[in-house]
Amino acid sequence: MLLTEYKPQSMLVVKTSSVDKPRFPVIDAHNHLAEPFGGGWDKKPVGQLLEVLDQAQIVRYVDLDGGWGENILNRHLDLFKSAAPDRFCIFGGVDWAAWPEHGDHFGEWAANRLRIQAKRGAEGLKIWKPFGLNVRDQHGKLVRIDDNRLDAIWETAGELNLPVLIHVADPVAFFNPLDNTNERWEELQIHSDWYFPSLAYPSFDNLINNLANLVHLHPKTTFIAAHVGCYAENLGWVADWLDHCPNLNVDIAARISELGRQPYTARKFFLKYADRILFGSDFGPDLDYYKIYYRFLETDDEYINYSTAEIPLQGRWYIYGLYLPDDVLKKIYFTNAKRVLGL
Ligand SMILES: [Zn+2]
Numbered sequence: 001m002l003l004t005e006y007k008p009q010s011m012l013v014v015k016t017s018s019v020d021k022p023r024f025p026v027i028d029a030h031n032h033l034a035e036p037f038g039g040g041w042d043k044k045p046v047g048q049l050l051e052v053l054d055q056a057q058i059v060r061y062v063d064l065d066g067g068w069g070e071n072i073l074n075r076h077l078d079l080f081k082s083a084a085p086d087r088f089c090i091f092g093g094v095d096w097a098a099w100p101e102h103g104d105h106f107g108e109w110a111a112n113r114l115r116i117q118a119k120r121g122a123e124g125l126k127i128w129k130p131f132g133l134n135v136r137d138q139h140g141k142l143v144r145i146d147d148n149r150l151d152a153i154w155e156t157a158g159e160l161n162l163p164v165l166i167h168v169a170d171p172v173a174f175f176n177p178l179d180n181t182n183e184r185w186e187e188l189q190i191h192s193d194w195y196f197p198s199l200a201y202p203s204f205d206n207l208i209n210n211l212a213n214l215v216h217l218h219p220k221t222t223f224i225a226a227h228v229g230c231y232a233e234n235l236g237w238v239a240d241w242l243d244h245c246p247n248l249n250v251d252i253a254a255r256i257s258e259l260g261r262q263p264y265t266a267r268k269f270f271l272k273y274a275d276r277i278l279f280g281s282d283f284g285p286d287l288d289y290y291k292i293y294y295r296f297l298e299t300d301d302e303y304i305n306y307s308t309a310e311i312p313l314q315g316r317w318y319i320y321g322l323y324l325p326d327d328v329l330k331k332i333y334f335t336n337a338k339r340v341l342g343l
Contacts, residue, residue, distance in 0.1 A: 004186075007310055010318075014302050017321075019294040024330045025059040026290075027337035030165065030226060030253035030280025033080065034065040034072075039284035042075065046083045049285060053087065056290040059334075060343070061088050062280070064126040064165060068095035068113065077121045089341055091124040091165060092117035094153065096135045103138040104149055111152035118160050123341060125157050127166040132207045133196060142202070145210035146217060154214070158221035163340050165251070167226035169207040170194060171258075171314075172233050183315050208237075215245050222340055224249045224278060232258035235269045242273055249340055252332075253280035256296045257306045260319020267322045274328040278337045297324055297332070 032038030033049075041049050042065075053061055063080060066073040073092055080088040094110050102109045114125060132145045143150075145168055157164050169175070173184040175196050182188065188195050208231055215223045225248060229238035232255040242248055250273075252259065259266040270277060279297075283289040288308050295301060300323040307313045324332070337343075 010303055012303055015300075017295055017299040017301050019291055019298055022057050022290075022294045022329075022333060023298055023326065024333045025057055026279055026333045027060045027062070027341070028058050028280055028285075029062045029224065029278040029337040029341070030251040030282055031061060031063065032065050032282070032284060033061075033063045033076065037282065037284065038063070038065055039286065041285065042079055046080060049080075050084060050087065052285045052287055056285070056287050058285070058290070060086070060337075060341075061285065062091065062124070062165075062337075062341070063088055064091045066090040066092045066117070066122055066126070068093040068117075070116075070120075073117055073120060073122060081121055089123040090121065091126040092122035093126050093128070094131075096130065099136065099143075100138045106137070107150040107152040110150070111156040114153060114156050114162070115160065118162060122162070124163045124165055125153075127164060127168075129167045129170060131166075132168045132210065133201055145207065146214040151218075154218040154221045158218060161222075161342050163222045163224055163249075163342075165224040165226055166211065167230060168211045169204050169230050170196065172204050172231075175201070175204040186311075186316070187314055212241050212245075215241075215248050219245070219247050222247055222249070224251055224340060226251055226280075227253055227282075228255045228259065235262070235265050239269060239273065242276055249276045249278055249336065251278040251280040252293075253282035256293060256319060257312065257314040257317075260296055260304065260306060260321070261317050263320035263322060267324070270322060270324055270328060270332070274331050275336060277332050278340065279333050296321055297329060299323055 033041040063076055066076050076090045081090055092114065099106045135143045137143050171184060173182050174194050176182055178188060178195060211230060229241060229250040231238055238250060281289050281293055292306060296304060296319060299321040301321040303318040305312055306319045
């Protein structure tokens with residue numbers, strides 16, 4: 001039998017809760033509506049989308065797919081924001097491809113673009129992971145995450161009160177040798193473009209340390225470091241960073257797989273940083289995924305499959321519920337995002 005054919009069924013007889021509704025209304029602070037992550041909702045009726053959000057009790061949905069071109073941002077504002085202004089926030093972005101054209105003034109140019117995006121209705125800035133991995137300057141040189149030529153962007157976001165949701169690097173294992181010890185080997189077989197070997201890319205440590213420095217250098221700008229500070233495998237490190245940077249928040253998007261396999265550490269982390277953690281799912285407006293997230297946060301269920309696939313997608317392990325108390329849940333579901341989004 002090949003490992004890919006092996007699908008062990010757990011024989012545990014333990015409590016299995018079905019959490020169809022969250023205990024409090026939810027702001028999903030990290031999600032998408034277009035392909036490839038959002039399920040192509042820009043091509044479906046918005047009424048159908050609102051029905052799913054109602055069922056999941058998502059009272060507001062942050063769509064990070066506004067992009068940087070006027071067309072995409074406007075399209076998402078027209079499709080979603082105009083249809084239901086209090087149900088969506090659309091984030092803009094930075095057009096890195098324009099760097100060669102603007103050279104060392106790229107930062108000021110991009111900051112100006114951000115002002116235009118904000119005027120049109122963008123409510124935040126999304127920075128995608130090519131920043132640090134692939135983005136290059138006019139000389140073809142890889143741009144550091146804390147490159148001071150970009151200061152104007154971060155300062156402008158701060159001045160406009162736009163939160164910067166930033167994702168750098170990826171799971172640590174995506175940077176490690178792709179051998180029989182790599183805990184995400186199976187996932188990397190399916191997504192070979194998620195592998196960042198050391199000769200072609202900066203190291204994980206390099207990227208995460210530069211991100212920490214960036215957040216430290218711009219204390220008046222509110223940052224949301226995606227995917228539990230881009231380092232869900234090391235909550236001690238993220239805790240330290242949160243302690244040093246009051247302008248930093250983290251979201252939990254696509255990382256209950258990491259949080260739930262270290263439930264003792266994760267629960268303590270949630271209790272201590274209850275004011276700094278934002279709910280996000282990253283799987284599009286998908287009711288089944290929302291239910292898994294609610295079950296993870298609210299119950300003490302054990303050995304939960306964190307994905308809707310038979311073999312969990314991010315690795316062959318299972319997770320444990322955090323049974324968070326009501327006051328903490330309410331902050332993570334709603335209050336923190338409301339504050340950070342300035343609602
Ligand atoms: Zn995302």
